[in-house]
Amino acid sequence: MTIWNPDISQYDLPKYKALATAIDDAIVSGELKAGDKLPTHRRLADTLSVTVGTVTRAYAEAERKQLIESRVGSGTFVKTHSSGSDFELNHPSKDVIDLSFSFALVLNQTEELAEELKALSSDAKLLREILEYQTPGGILRHREAGIKWLEMTGVYSGNTDRIIITNGGQHGFHTATAALCQSGDTVISCGLTYPGFSVVTQQLGLRHIGIEWDNEGILPKALRLACSRFKPRVFYVNTRINNPTCEVMTEQRIDEIAEILREHQIWVIEDDVQGCLQNKSIPTFANRHPDITVYITSTSKALTGGLRIGYILPPPSIDRTIRHALKASCWMAAPMMAEITSRWIEKGLALSIIQTQQKAMKKRQQLVSRYLDQYHYNSAEHSYNVWLKLPESRNAQEFCQSLAAQNVLVKPSTAFAAGNFVPPQAVRFCLGGDTNRSDLEKALEIIKAELQQPGPEIDFCF
Ligand SMILES: Cc1ncc(COP(=O)(O)O)c(C=O)c1O
Structure with missing residues (x-):
């Protein structure tokens, strides 16, 4: 665990905000590095002579700004990526069902592109034109x-x-x-x-x-x-x-x-x-x-x-x-x-692809309603996205981590917060990309089972 003793008196802010700002500054200056484990709430409260509640609020604020993350049962860590990480693409391993990005379904676009390139390659006049x-x-x-x-x-x-x-x-x-x-x-x-x-x-x-x-x-x-x-x-x-x-x-x-x-x-x-x-x-x-x-x-x-x-x-x-x-x-x-x-x-190929995507999404949305109809979620008939509101006992980031541990990736509400907007506890998952139907069903089963979990134990170490 990192020994960290910030001077929060330098900030003319309420104590919890001062501590959240100190975390931000320490990350910028390199004093705290990605992956560093932060002190427990109790230890930092003792070090700074503030209440445990102040530290809890400060950590929550820093987590909302995506500076740190709490991992169930392990503690609080400086986030491995910068705040933009939720917007970055990564290519997960084969065993992972990645529902975290809203992508068009993979249909026959590869074959269509191959055909088009063949046709293009034999039209020298047109190639000349588009090279200009x-x-x-x-x-x-x-x-x-x-x-x-x-x-x-x-x-x-x-x-x-x-x-x-x-x-x-x-x-x-x-x-x-x-x-x-x-x-x-x-x-x-x-x-x-x-x-x-x-x-x-x-x-x-x-x-x-x-x-x-x-x-x-x-x-x-x-x-x-x-x-x-x-x-x-x-x-x-x-x-x-x-x-x-x-x-x-x-x-x-x-x-x-x-x-x-x-x-x-x-x-x-x-x-x-x-x-x-x-x-x-x-x-x-x-x-x-x-x-x-x-x-x-x-x-x-x-x-x-x-x-x-x-x-x-x-x-x-x-x-x-x-x-x-x-x-x-x-x-x-x-x-x-x-x-x-x-x-x-x-x-007319674009229109036919749109219609195929719409039909496929309609079916996939029906599948979602079969699994999740007793939960609170928003979507639209042809939408790639599903917005799932979490039960009161669950936190969006912790919920995503729990799913990730079961090889299902979804995005927490924090990734979508505009400016300082405080997001509700919810996650977004997506039905497109190259996720096949049976993987989607598997993921929905896992999501449904996770919704039935009580959530992490609350740490009463005052
Ligand atoms: C609302 C919205 N706008 C823009 C984009 C990005 O569009 P493009 O890939 O065409 O740049 C996305 C991608 O998911 C999106 O959801």
């Missing part, structure tokens, strides 16, 4: 395919002059956020949101405020308060299905939110990357309020993650600003990727 630099935004043929993608997935407010091709959805909202915000600005989102957006806010030096929601989406009252208090520049939203919590925003709620945003002159960044599998008739900000919405979509969730093509549909008034930011980041999306994706869209 393109205008930022993409060539007309690729933008036409983009408009078709938008319409196929239910967005009708675009035209070929407006649409901009990107290297995927992440690139799309990074570009939009960088275009609209400067370091120190505030952005708002649902309290639990896609971690890829949180990474962008950190990278750009933005303040990220997470706000409350209900089953129709962000709460207008909370939004109004946040707008008056924090003067945000941008509102980031997954309208057609929130990642991770799976709510679908209603038309009425979209309009209420838009009215508040207009009043406060706040742009919407509508990240609809997960929305392409949803019902086309579900309303979006892009269709209802295109003048204040930068719409972001991508083919990654339906087709495959490696074909990194996305589209931005900005309001005309900020078109130049967005194009400028795109030039700054990459000049143009890779034309080869855009060519393959456009061909898949034009020949």
Whole structure:
């Protein structure tokens, strides 16, 4: 166990916050290293002459910030990865059933790509064309395919002059956020949101405020308060299905939110990357309020993650600003990727893959309800994600660790906390990727059995 004796008197903060800050500082300075075991609550309380409750609160705060983790029966440790680790991809061993990432199902994309490359390789004129630099935004043929993608997935407010091709959805909202915000600005989102957006806010030096929601989406009252208090520049939203919590925003709620945003002159960044599998008739900000919405979509969730093509549909008034930011980041999306994706869209393959994904997800969601219908969870008919609320006795990180020990990977709610938002005890797991049905059933059985466990013993070592 690490001997650690921080000076918390240097912080002008309540004692528990001072101790949590001291942990943060000690990690930054290298005094505490990844994997170090922290003193027990009792020992540190004695060392610092504070109550055990203060240490418990401080450790909970540091855990929420993902600086440390408590392992059942072993103690509290400095986290092995930085706070961004929940957003990092790793390739687990074969025995592990990894439900922690929301990926498109593996269908016949490999064979289709092989066919497409064969066809491409015999068209020298076209190869010449896509080997050239393109205008930022993409060539007309690729933008036409983009408009078709938008319409196929239910967005009708675009035209070929407006649409901009990107290297995927992440690139799309990074570009939009960088275009609209400067370091120190505030952005708002649902309290639990896609971690890829949180990474962008950190990278750009933005303040990220997470706000409350209900089953129709962000709460207008909370939004109004946040707008008056924090003067945000941008509102980031997954309208057609929130990642991770799976709510679908209603038309009425979209309009209420838009009215508040207009009043406060706040742009919407509508990240609809997960929305392409949803019902086309579900309303979006892009269709209802295109003048204040930068719409972001991508083919990654339906087709495959490696074909990194996305589209931005900005309001005309900020078109130049967005194009400028795109030039700054990459000049143009890779034309080869855009060519393959456009061909898949034009020949109807993209639509047939979407429909296959939807059918498969519908069946997998039915499977989930067979196993978990007596528990509290949210999902949508075609969603890759399931948001599982935990019984009161369970902690999200401890629950994930327990599942990981049984070779099932899911993500704790802490991975999705926007800024300092305090997440509820819940986990997200995903039904896509290359998990086959029998592994999914096995994982669901393990998750169900884990939900029936009482949780860790509480340590009463006062
Ligand atoms: C809501 C959301 N936005 C964006 C992305 C990333 O999209 P892309 O892979 O196209 O960059 C994801 C990936 O899971 C996502 O869930």
